[in-house]
Amino acid sequence: MTKETKLTLENLEETFQDDTRIKVAAVDIDGLLRGKIIHKEKFLQVAKSGFGFCSVIFGWDMQDKNYTTPMEFAGKDCQYFDLIAKIDLSSYRRIPWENNMPFFFVSLFHPNTGEPLYCCPRNVLKSAVDQFAELGITASCGVEFEFFCFNETTESLDGKGHSQLQPLTLGMCGYSVLRPLQNQDFYYNAFDWLKQFKVDIESWHTETGPGVFEAAIMYNDAKEMGDRATLFKTSMKQIGLKHKVMPSFMAKPYADQPGCSGHMHFSLKDANGDNLFAIGEPSDIPNMTKNMQYFLAGVLLGLPSILAILAPTINSYKRLVENYWAPVSVSWGIDSRHSAVRVIAPPSTSPNATRLEMRVSGADINPHLALAAVLKCGYWGIQTKQSLPTGPSNSAVDVTNNERLSRTLQEATDVMDAKDSVARKVLGNAFIDHYVSTRRHEWILWQNAVTDYELKRYMELV
Numbered sequence: 001m002t003k004e005t006k007l008t009l010e011n012l013e014e015t016f017q018d019d020t021r022i023k024v025a026a027v028d029i030d031g032l033l034r035g036k037i038i039h040k041e042k043f044l045q046v047a048k049s050g051f052g053f054c055s056v057i058f059g060w061d062m063q064d065k066n067y068t069t070p071m072e073f074a075g076k077d078c079q080y081f082d083l084i085a086k087i088d089l090s091s092y093r094r095i096p097w098e099n100n101m102p103f104f105f106v107s108l109f110h111p112n113t114g115e116p117l118y119c120c121p122r123n124v125l126k127s128a129v130d131q132f133a134e135l136g137i138t139a140s141c142g143v144e145f146e147f148f149c150f151n152e153t154t155e156s157l158d159g160k161g162h163s164q165l166q167p168l169t170l171g172m173c174g175y176s177v178l179r180p181l182q183n184q185d186f187y188y189n190a191f192d193w194l195k196q197f198k199v200d201i202e203s204w205h206t207e208t209g210p211g212v213f214e215a216a217i218m219y220n221d222a223k224e225m226g227d228r229a230t231l232f233k234t235s236m237k238q239i240g241l242k243h244k245v246m247p248s249f250m251a252k253p254y255a256d257q258p259g260c261s262g263h264m265h266f267s268l269k270d271a272n273g274d275n276l277f278a279i280g281e282p283s284d285i286p287n288m289t290k291n292m293q294y295f296l297a298g299v300l301l302g303l304p305s306i307l308a309i310l311a312p313t314i315n316s317y318k319r320l321v322e323n324y325w326a327p328v329s330v331s332w333g334i335d336s337r338h339s340a341v342r343v344i345a346p347p348s349t350s351p352n353a354t355r356l357e358m359r360v361s362g363a364d365i366n367p368h369l370a371l372a373a374v375l376k377c378g379y380w381g382i383q384t385k386q387s388l389p390t391g392p393s394n395s396a397v398d399v400t401n402n403e404r405l406s407r408t409l410q411e412a413t414d415v416m417d418a419k420d421s422v423a424r425k426v427l428g429n430a431f432i433d434h435y436v437s438t439r440r441h442e443w444i445l446w447q448n449a450v451t452d453y454e455l456k457r458y459m460e461l462v
Contacts, residue, residue, distance in 0.1 A: 031366030052082030121368035167211030229367030251362035252318035259319030260363035298381015302422035376426035
């Protein structure tokens with residue numbers, strides 16, 4: 001099959017005539033890939049109808065601990081039935097660092113209804129994309145990740161008690177052209193292999209901090225961007241294994257260092273390919289159309305209630321603190337990196353590149369869910385012609401006057417769970433009820449944990 005030939009049910013057997021095994025994976029609620037290798041013959045048998053995939057992947061957390069909070073997929077009465085996994089042929093790619101093994105995403109469906117599973121992250125993002133498609137609009141996105149890299153392995157990490165890790169490089173060396181050469185094979189192989197894997201990197205450089213890198217995934221349509229951003233995180237960990245490097249997408253590994261962001265960029269295009277944030281009925285704000293203003297308003301009004309998606313872990317909120325360039329309020333600004341949403345428009349960019357940047361999200365996001373939450377809030381803003389809740393912020397002082405975002409995962413989850421939350425309006429009760437339950441589980445585990453901080457502060461002197 002040539003590179004340009006579209007993969008179909010009819011040419012599957014020919015395409016994989018020289019293969020014996022194929023990797024398939026679903027995305028869980030935390031953005032982890034849950035998958036397996038299957039025999040080629042089995043793959044050909046199930047390519048059309050799908051196959052059973054245990055629902056436990058939505059009944060346990062990222063450490064495979066069963067959820068302790070109420071939900072359909074966990075608890076004493078749960079049967080852990082099979083979901084229907086349908087292979088997405090459009091997601092086909094080959095894994096360069098695994099001898100070019102074929103790879104496919106699956107999307108999950110409920111066996112009782114045949115409907116797309118309400119908590120499958122790929123389904124949630126597809127729903128957002130489809131809403132815009134019904135209006136003749138294509139949502140396009142970009143994602144940037146900052147992440148620490150360590151000279152560690154799973155075994156050494158455990159042996160050190162997850163502390164005193166050795167960073168891949170030393171010093172605060174943002175945009176260094178020297179530091180990458182210390183690990184040149186890792187640095188260049190990551191860029192080249194990801195391109196071969198259809199996860200093209202637009203730019204790839206060191207960031208400020210020991211062993212910190214930043215990668216911007218090349219702009220694409222929203223559904224594909226969700227896949228690529230999710231694949232990027234797992235791929236970097238796999239490529240790291242090949243080079244004895246451990247990347248970490250934890251939002252805030254160190255209290256005295258900047259955290260790791262997962263900024264997302266958004267724009268909308270009509271059927272002619274015109275950027276609807278730049279071309280169309282103008283708003284009262286220079287270089288911003290009414291569609292852009294409505295979209296921005298929806299995002300800002302929804303931001304407090306989708307924060308638990310943009311900041312999904314206990315650690316996320318250690319990043320969202322003052323004085324570290326991390327936004328902590330419901331705010332927006334023209335090319336302002338102090339704000340939750342940065343408006344990027346002329347004269348700092350071309351009209352065609354006009355877009356919004358969500359700066360609240362950290363590297364620990366589930367990309368499918370984070371993109372979907374912002375897009376659905378923006379869609380709601382356009383459809384209901386929402387008004388901006390605040391004027392622009394131009395400085396770090398300005399943003400302090402705006403509504404403060406939740407300080408903990410517990411607070412953010414309560415805001416999301418509110419009966420009249422924007423999150424419920426745009427994401428639906430079934431998804432929100434499930435997601436809220438998973439975050440409450442996360443918070444309960446944290447509440448019951450005895451931390452290193454407590455031992456150091458109280459053990460001797462209290």
